[in-house]
Amino acid sequence: MPIRSSCTSILIGKNASADGSVMIGRNEDSKAAWPKHLVVRPAQAKAQTFTSKATAFSLTLPANALQYTATPEWTDEFGVFEEAGINSAGVAMSATESAYANARVLAYDPFVAQGILEEAMVTVVLPYITSAKAGVQRLGKLVAAYGAGEANGVLFADHDEAWYMEIATGHHWVAARIPDDQYAVVANQLAIQTVDFASPDFMFSAGLRDFAQKHDLWQPQTPFDFRRIFGTDSEFDRIYNTPRVFDGQRRLTPSRPAEPTASDLPFTLRPDLPLHVEDAFAVLGSHYQETNYDPTDPNATEGHRFRPISLARTQEAHVLQLRPQLPYPIADIHWLALGVAAESQFVPFFAGATAFPDDYRRGGLPAGLDSAYWQYKLAGVLIDAHFKRFSRDLDAVQQQTHAKLLASIAQADQASAGLSASDLAALATTASAANADIARSAWQAFTMQLLQTSTDLSPLNFNTDANL
Structure with missing residues (x-):
């Protein structure tokens, strides 16, 4: 079982949605036949010790863990991979969107063999946070203390805001707050663009600017473009990654012309119309319908040119919807589609449930x-x-x-x-x-x-x- 997966993510700000919900969602793509479960993890008063089965990563977890929903693997042989959930403080987390950093930055800050991986992140972060921003801060501290074993994007949301965090190298990361009136679609690339170090809408690892300047990756008189400095822009990206971002953006902002191989697709955009949860489902279930790139269309001459968002090896797809003006146990919905999003049903589970079927x-x-x-x-x-x-x-x-x-x-x-x-x-x-x-x-x-x-x-x- 591989420990990295190739996913597609969506984040929607509260003013971009029709009902004021903050939403985050993702397809978990790894193997075509690898079952997932949906469980409720009860609150824990005592401190616990977490030890990864994928690496030797181990830490003592705080006491007073919150209840949360989770979608673990059917077996923990390779790690728990809880992937997504909502806790009893009304905070949602989805981890991770696998990403790739370029060789130059990895030469100077390589991954840590026993660092934190995707399989552990929800388990060691979600039960201990009371806001999306606190989720970024906790995971950032873990990366600083233990290092990261891979590049990942991590989604956080609460009832007020959504944050997207990108861990690029062994110790360096950036997180951006999604503008309230905008959304983001991300597909296995480092996606965050210009970082404003003076803005409260960004968080970042200690020494990030010094690292980039020291290794001639960035000049202080120029914008700090995290995607350009730390990410990749290759033929592989234009076949595997950017077309999926294009596919999501063409659905939600059809007024903006774009090409599937464009390397400058924006990280966030305003939707043409207010978004409903069904729009998030449509993105996660998309396979270039009504274009010449749809692999299910026998008349599409380029049906296998680009990797689609929805594909056979999706284990599960989820949208975590945090709705306003309702009591917690009912307000927050963990929508789950088991298997391939395009061929399944998003079923709503209330985050305040004490057990699932x-x-x-x-x-x-x-x-x-x-x-x-x-x-x-x-x-x-x-x-x-x-x-x-x-x-x-x-x-x-x-x-x-x-x-x-x-x-x-x-x-x-x-x-x-x-x-x-x-x-x-x-x-x-x-x-x-x-x-x-x-x-x-x-x-x-x-x-x-x-x-x-x-x-x-x-x-x-x-x-x-x-x-x-």
């Missing part, structure tokens, strides 16, 4: 249909065999199910008024289970429909007398 907490190798992950993967494999044939049916079940899920959320919101903390937790738990039931029922019926229809799409069919 059994089928979301099980599933491994070999495959078993008592697992939500494998149920959605089964539907995806059946769709893959005849994608164009089933695309309209797929869209119909996704849209119809989503409408039912939105209605279920509205019912929970209404029922939450005036409830005590314990009753809110109970409501979040039962409402999350109800949402899983809605999606499960719809997709099991859809899967059986796919199976039935597929029986007559075999290459072994032969036109003959119907009576023979």
